[in-house]
Every structure is written in C-alpha cells, then in structure tokens.
Amino acid sequence: LVSRLQPFTSTIFAEMTALAQRTGAVNLGQGFPDTDGPASMLDAARAAIADGVNQYPPGPGQPDLRAAIVEHRRRYGTVYDADSEVLVTVGATEAIAAALLGLVEPGEEVVLVEPYYDSYAASVALAGAVRKVVSLVPDGDRFALDLDGLRAAMGPRTRAILVNTPHNPTGTVYTAEELAEIARLCQEHDVIAITDEVYEHLLFDGRTHTPLASLPGMAERTLTISSSGKTFSATGWKIGWICGPAELVAAARAAKQFLTFVGGAPFQPAVAHALRTELDWVEQQRLSLQDKRNRISAGLAEAGFGVHASEGTYFVCADVRPLGFEDGYELCRALPERIGVAAVPVQVFTDNKENWRHLVRFAFCKRDEVLDEAVRRLHKLA
Numbered sequence: 001l002v003s004r005l006q007p008f009t010s011t012i013f014a015e016m017t018a019l020a021q022r023t024g025a026v027n028l029g030q031g032f033p034d035t036d037g038p039a040s041m042l043d044a045a046r047a048a049i050a051d052g053v054n055q056y057p058p059g060p061g062q063p064d065l066r067a068a069i070v071e072h073r074r075r076y077g078t079v080y081d082a083d084s085e086v087l088v089t090v091g092a093t094e095a096i097a098a099a100l101l102g103l104v105e106p107g108e109e110v111v112l113v114e115p116y117y118d119s120y121a122a123s124v125a126l127a128g129a130v131r132k133v134v135s136l137v138p139d140g141d142r143f144a145l146d147l148d149g150l151r152a153a154m155g156p157r158t159r160a161i162l163v164n165t166p167h168n169p170t171g172t173v174y175t176a177e178e179l180a181e182i183a184r185l186c187q188e189h190d191v192i193a194i195t196d197e198v199y200e201h202l203l204f205d206g207r208t209h210t211p212l213a214s215l216p217g218m219a220e221r222t223l224t225i226s227s228s229g230k231t232f233s234a235t236g237w238k239i240g241w242i243c244g245p246a247e248l249v250a251a252a253r254a255a256k257q258f259l260t261f262v263g264g265a266p267f268q269p270a271v272a273h274a275l276r277t278e279l280d281w282v283e284q285q286r287l288s289l290q291d292k293r294n295r296i297s298a299g300l301a302e303a304g305f306g307v308h309a310s311e312g313t314y315f316v317c318a319d320v321r322p323l324g325f326e327d328g329y330e331l332c333r334a335l336p337e338r339i340g341v342a343a344v345p346v347q348v349f350t351d352n353k354e355n356w357r358h359l360v361r362f363a364f365c366k367r368d369e370v371l372d373e374a375v376r377r378l379h380k381l382a
C-alpha cells in the first residue's frame with residue numbers, strides 16, 4: 001500500500017459494523033437509518049429501471065436532477081446555473097474527493113475542523129495536500145468552533161477549508177457568528193470553502209440551516225456539497241451533488257470523470273422527484289429524529305453517560321468517564337461482546353486524540369424499539 005494511504009487502511013464504520021454483525025449487537029455505530037425513505041421516491045426508482053434508465057447518464061448528471069437541485073438551493077437564496085454550476089456525484093464522498101483532487105496542489109494546505117468526517121483526511125492525503133487541523137471545543141454542553149485557532153490556521157499556504165454543518169460526529173450546528181468568521185477569513189486569505197451539508201435538513205429545536213455560500217462574498221468561492229442519503233434515508237443510493245461557480249465545478253468535474261465518470265442512473269430521476277415533492281416527508285422525518293434525539297439523550301444520561309447537546313444530524317456524543325471508563329475506543333471494541341451494543345469512538349476522527357478519548361458517538365436514526373433496547377443494555381455498564 002502506498003505510504004499516503006497507510007494511515008487509512010480500514011474505516012471505523014467497517015470495523016464496528018463487522019463487530020456488530022459478528023456479535024449480533026444493536027448497531028448504533030455506523031449512521032444509516034433502519035427504515036426506508038419516501039414511498040414515491042422508491043416507486044420512481046423502480047419505474048426508472050422498468051423504463052430502461054439503466055445506461056450511462058450524462059457526465060454532469062441527468063438534466064432534470066440538476067434542475068431539481070437548482071430549485072432546491074433557491075430555498076436558501078442561492079442561485080446556480082444547472083448546466084455549468086451543478087455536478088451530480090457518487091455521494092458526497094466522491095464530491096469531497098473530486099473537489100480536493102481538482103482544486104488543491106500537492107503541498108498546499110487544507111483546513112479541517114476536528115473531529116472531522118473520516119474521508120476528509122484520506123481525500124486530502126490522496127490529493128497530496130497537507131491537512132491543518134482546527135478544533136471544536138466544549139462550550140457548556142455544545143461544541144464551539146475555536147475561532148482563535150481558526151485565525152491562526154489560515155494563511156498564505158491555505159488553499160481550502162472543509163466546513164461541515166450540521167456537524168458529524170458532534171451534532172453541532174455552527175452559529176451565525178462562527179459562519180461569519182469562516183467567511184471573513186476565507187475572503188481575507190483568498191481561500192476556497194468546500195462545504196459538506198449532507199445533514200442540511202436535520203436540525204433540531206427550531207434551528208435553521210445557513211449555507212456558507214449564502215453569506216456575502218462567499219458564492220464566488222464556495223463549493224456546496226450535499227447528498228440524498230441522509231435527506232431521504234437512502235444512504236446506499238449514493239446520489240450526491242456539488243454546486244458552485246462554473247470554474248470550481250469544472251475543476252471538480254475534471255477529477256470526477258476519471259474517478260467514476262457517472263453513477264446511479266435510475267436513482268437520479270427518483271431523487272429529482274423527491275427533491276421536488278417529498279420535503280414534507282423530510283420535515284416529518286426531522287421531527288421524528290428530534291424525538292429520537294430526546295429519547296436516546298435521556299436514556300444515555302440515565303445509564304450514567306455525560307451527554308452532549310445534539311443540535312442536528314443523527315448523532316449524539318457521550319462522555320464515558322462518569323461510568324469509570326477512560327478510553328472510548330477501548331470501550332467501543334468491548335461493548336458489542338460485553339453488552340450487545342455498537343458505537344463509534346470520536347477519537348478516530350481526530351489528530352489530537354487525547355482531547356477526544358473520552359467521547360463515544362451514538363447514531364439514533366433507528367426505530368424507537370431499537371433505541372430502547374440499546375439503552376436497556378447500556379444500563380448494564382453502571
């Protein structure tokens with residue numbers, strides 16, 4: 001294996017899901033829903049297959065899906081040209097990789113916020129770039145962006161920053177002040193923002209999503225990435241997209257054409273249909289997830305964990321120290337065997353592991369009876 005990939009041999013999701021399957025544990029590790037997305041979207045995919053939508057779609061994505069993506073982004077006041085400013089990708093994962101491969105020279109710096117989704121560091125490494133890590137810091141029961149750290153991290157060598165809100169794994173939703181400071185620094189240092197907004201519809205307690213691209217001066221330097229996986233509970237379909245200025249999208253497209261060329265032909269019209277007609281379903285899903293957030297947060301607290309606020313996504317982080325444990329990774333390796341629950345240690349998403357050792361992430365995008373069973377088992381830790 002080449003040296004630049006050696007730190008990235010197996011993802012935590014593969015490790016913990018395999019462990020959960022081997023032990024029959026309740027899997028609150030890998031984040032995927034255990035119920036399906038809207039019925040009309042599933043029907044649309046079946047119809048597309050029956051209608052013969054089974055060959056290569058156009059390189060940038062099917063025109064109707066690109067048009068639906070443009071319509072969807074208008075809800076935030078951002079306007080894109082469906083032909084030159086939208087690219088359909090194989091999930092947000094490919095979008096992130098293609099953006100970095102197309103835009104960052106070897107040796108240039110990319111700012112990541114720790115804890116960061118695992119593919120970010122791997123994609124930065126594939127591009128031969130250097131990651132510069134800024135941290136979230138506990139602020140009461142939420143995590144806040146370390147703005148002094150961010151100011152120190154950005155400078156003449158910075159080419160791009162990856163911004164993920166709502167944030168996996170902490171569930172943090174960046175405040176207006178945090179977003180404004182990111183925007184100001186991007187403009188000061190002429191940096192490209194690559195935003196990961198896959199949880200854009202999953203915010204709780206009345207919070208609303210603000211894309212960085214909608215801030216003054218940001219549309220011309222931001223690639224906005226999202227995906228249908230989380231919004232429509234179809235994580236296996238891997239239909240994602242990038243919106244941004246034509247020149248930046250063209251750079252990502254140049255890389256994307258040699259990664260996968262295209263993907264998911266019959267799912268593209270189904271996602272277009274869902275973006276246009278199933279946002280009420282998404283709103284119901286959001287409310288249901290908010291209830292689940294409350295349910296598992298209360299359950300974890302009763303079981304003795306120190307529970308952090310989850311403001312969005314479908315993850316909640318919990319401190320294992322009140323239960324007498326020190327290392328979340330050790331605990332996650334033992335949990336499936338010991339009590340039949342799988343979770344993910346937060347430290348695997350970080351460079352500064354010491355600061356994050358005590359945290360474990362639980363996914364709550366599961367049926368209530370599954371969450372209740374997991375909590376029942378977690379009580380045995382006390």
Ligand code: PMP
Nearest residue numbers: 091092093117168196227229240
């Ligand atoms: N970014 C974040 C923050 C995620 O949590 C995930 C996956 N769950 C992805 C990207 C990948 O999205 P996709 O499955 O569309 O590739």
Ligand code: GLN
Nearest residue numbers: 011013029030031032168
């Ligand atoms: N994004 C999901 C998570 O954070 C899973 C992604 C994966 O399995 N690679 O759990």
